[in-house]
Every structure is written in C-alpha cells, then in structure tokens.
Amino acid sequence: MKNDIKQTSILLFEKKGFSDTSIQDIVETVGVTKGTFYYYFISKEQLLMDIHMGYIDDLLERQGRIRQNQLSNRQKVEELVALLITDIADYGPNGKVFFREMRHLREDHVIQVKQKREKFRKNLEDIISKGIAQQEFRKELQPEIIAFAILGVTNWSYQWFNPSGEISADQLAHVYCDLIFNGIV
Template sequence: MKNKIKQLSILLFEKKGFTETSIQDIVESLGVTKGTFYYYFESKEQLLMDIHMSYIDQLLERQRAIRQEHHSSRMKLEQIIALLIADIANHGPSGKVFFREMRHLSEDNAVKVKKKREIFRKNLAEIISEGIAQKEFRDKLEPEMVAFAILGVTNWSYQWFNPSGKISADQLARIYSDLILNGIA
C-alpha cells in the first residue's frame, strides 16, 4: 500500500502540483481512508521526501554501477547521459516531481536531497577528471563546470522530452553525448 500511495501521489503531484494536491485527493483516488495514509506517512511532506530520496538513491545506485565498470571515461559519460535520459523517458512523472517540487521540502529535508544531488554531480566531475588524466578529454576542461553543463542539458529534458515522440530516448542520449563529447563545430 505504501508504494501504491507513493506512485499515485507522483501522478497527482505531476498533474496538479504538490500544493494543489491534498491528502484527501490522494486517499479518494485510492479508495482508502486518511488513516491508511497516516499509517505510512506522517505528512504530505514526508511523502514528498520519500519520493525524492527514492528517486535520487536509485540514480546514485545506477551511477555507482556505471562507475565500477572497466570502461573508458568517455563510455562511462555516455552511459550516464543515457541513464539520465532513459530515466526521464521511463519515470517522467517522478522526474518532474523531483525537479519541480523540491521547493516544497522543509529546509532540513531539502539539504538532505541537495547533498545527494551533489554526490551525483561530484561523481560525474570525477569521471571527467579521470578522462582528462587518461588523455581522453582536453586537459583545459573544468570538470565541475562540465558536470554542471551535462546535468543542465540532460535534466532539463524532463520539461519537453516526449519519449513517444519523433526522437527516442536512445537517440536523444546519442545526440547529447555527441554534442557534449564532440561539440557542434
């Protein structure tokens, strides 16, 4: 039931927004009582925090698996770009809630999520640094700034990317990888 509440809430938060979705909306959509909701979550914010932590923890786990592979830094970067785009394609509502609704977390909860986001970004910068050291990437790159740029390009896709549209998630990941790794000139 906890997972059902979470999954339905993600869809409601995506559609109506966090502040416009009430606990009553959630329980009515599930056909359960508020007591059922409060058995699993202390508050709507705790539910939102659970959604955020699940989302970032899953990304960190998949990023860790990519980092542990014995591939080139270039390949790891391509895989992480593909991971981020595939995640938007496969879990679009969760991504929208993750990126759009964080502002509704308390300061303490927001700090916890931001720390995990920072770990993801620093891991990405480390891959770039390793690629520079291995002469796969130009030596004058700023790994932190490149990591921010990659995350900006990929994460913003949740706003407009339609996985059933003209471009597939795999195609978009290849386009982004080519742009990031080869430029446009």
Template sequence: MKADIKQKSILLFEEKGFSETSIQDIVQALGVTKGTFYYYFTSKEQLLMDIHLGYIDDLLERQEKIRQNQLTNCEKVMQLIALLITDIANHGPSGKVFFREMRHLCEENALEVKGKREKFRKNLEEIISDGMAQNEFRQGLEPDIIAFAILGVTNWSYQWFNPAGGISADRLADIYSDLILNGIV
C-alpha cells in the same frame, strides 16, 4: 499500499502540483481512508521526501554501477547521459516531481536531498577529471562546469521530452553524447 500511495501521489503532484494536491485527493484517488495514508506517512511532506529519496538514491546506485564498470571515461559519460535520459523516459512524472517540487521540503530534508544531488554531480566531475588525467578528454576543461552543463542539458529534458514522440530516449542520449563529447564544430 505504500508504493501505491507514492505512485498515485507522483501522478497527482505532476498534474496538479504539490501544493494543490491534498491528502484527501490522494486517498480519494486510491479509494482508501486518510487512516491508510497516515499509517504509511506522517505528512504530505514526508511523502514528498520519500519520493525524492527514492528517486535520487536509485540514480546514485545506478551511477555507481557505471562508475565501477571497466569502461573508458568517455563510455562512462555516455552511459550516464543515457541513464538520465532513459530515466526521464521511463519515470517522467517522478523526474518532474523531483526537479519541480523540492522547494516544498523543509530545510533539513532539502539539505539531505541537495547533498545527494551534489554527490551525483561530484561523481560525474570525477569521471571528467579522470578522463583528462588519462588524456581521453582535452586538457584545460573545468570539470565542475562541464558536469553542471551535462546535468543541465539532460535534466532539463524532463520539461519537453516525450518518449512517445518522434525521437526515442536512446536516440536523444546519442545526440546529447555527441554534442557533449564532440561539440557542433
């Protein structure tokens, strides 16, 4: 039931927003009582935090698997881009809630989530730095700025990317990888 509450809440938060979705809306959509909700979550904010941690912890775990693979740094960057785009394709509502609703977390919870987001970015920076050190990427790059750029391009896709539209997640990841690794010149 906890997973059902989370999943239904993600859909409602995506549709109506966190502030406009009440606990009553959630339990009514599931056909359960508020007591059922409070058995699993002490508050709507705790539910939102659970959604955020589930999302970022899953990304960090999958990122770590990519980092540990015996791949070139270029291949790791490409796989991370694909990870982020396919995640939007497969879990779009969760991504929207993750990026859009973090402002509703209390300061302590927001800091915890921001720390994990920063860890994801720092891991990407490390791959870029390693790629420079191993002459896979050109010298003179600013790994922190490149990591921000990659995350900006990929993460913003949750706003417009429609996996049922004219382009697949794999194709979009290939386009982004080509753009990021080769530029447009």
C-alpha cells in the same frame, strides 16, 4: 500499499502540483482511508521527501554501477547521459516531481536532497577528471563546469522531452553525447 500511495501521489503531484493536491485527493484516487495514508506517512511533506529520497538514491545506485564498470571514462559519461535520458521514459513523472516540487520540502530535507544531488554531480566530475588525467578528454577542460553543463542539458529534458514523440530516449542520449564530445562545429 505504501508504494501505491507513493506512485499515485507522484502522478497527482505531476498533474496538479504538490500544493494543489490534497491528502484527500490521494486517498480517494488510491481508494483507501486517511488512516491508511497516515499509517505510512506522517504528512504530505514526508511523502514528498520519501519520493525525493527514493528517486535520488536510485539514481546514485545506478550511477555507482556505471562507475564500477570496466569502461573508458568516455563510455561512463555516455552511460550516465543515457541513464538520465532513458530515466525520463521510465520514470518521467517522478523526475518532474523531483525537479519541480523540491521547493515544498522543509529546509532540513532540502539540505539532505541537495547533498545527494551534489554527490551525483561530484561522481560525474570525478569521471571527467579521470578522463582528463588519462588523456581521454582535453586537458584544459574544467571538470566542475563540464559536469554542471551535462547535468543542465540532461535534467532540463524533463521539461520538454516526450519519450513517445518523434525521437526516442536512446536517440536523444546519442544527440547529447555527440554535442558533448564533438560540439557543434
């Protein structure tokens, strides 16, 4: 039931926004009472925090598996780009809520989410640094800036990418990797 409430809320938050979705909207859509909601969540904000933590923890876990693979650093970057883009196809509403609705979290919750987001970025930065050290990437690159750039390109895709549109998630990931590794010249 907790997962049903969470998944329904994600869809409602994506459609109506966090502020315009009431607990009543959630329980009516799920078909439960407010008591059931409050059994699992103490507030709508705590539900939003649960959504955020679940999302970033899942990304960190999957990123960790990529980092542990015996792949080149370039392949790891390619896998991470693919992870972030295919995630839109698999969990698009969740990602939209994650990026758009964080402003509704309490400050202490924002800090917790930002720490995990920073960990994800630092892990990517570490892969880039290792790639430079192992001469897979140009030595003059600035790993922090490159990590921000990769995350900026991939994360912004939540705003416009339609996985059932003309280009697939795999194709978009390939386009992004080509841009990252080869530029436009």
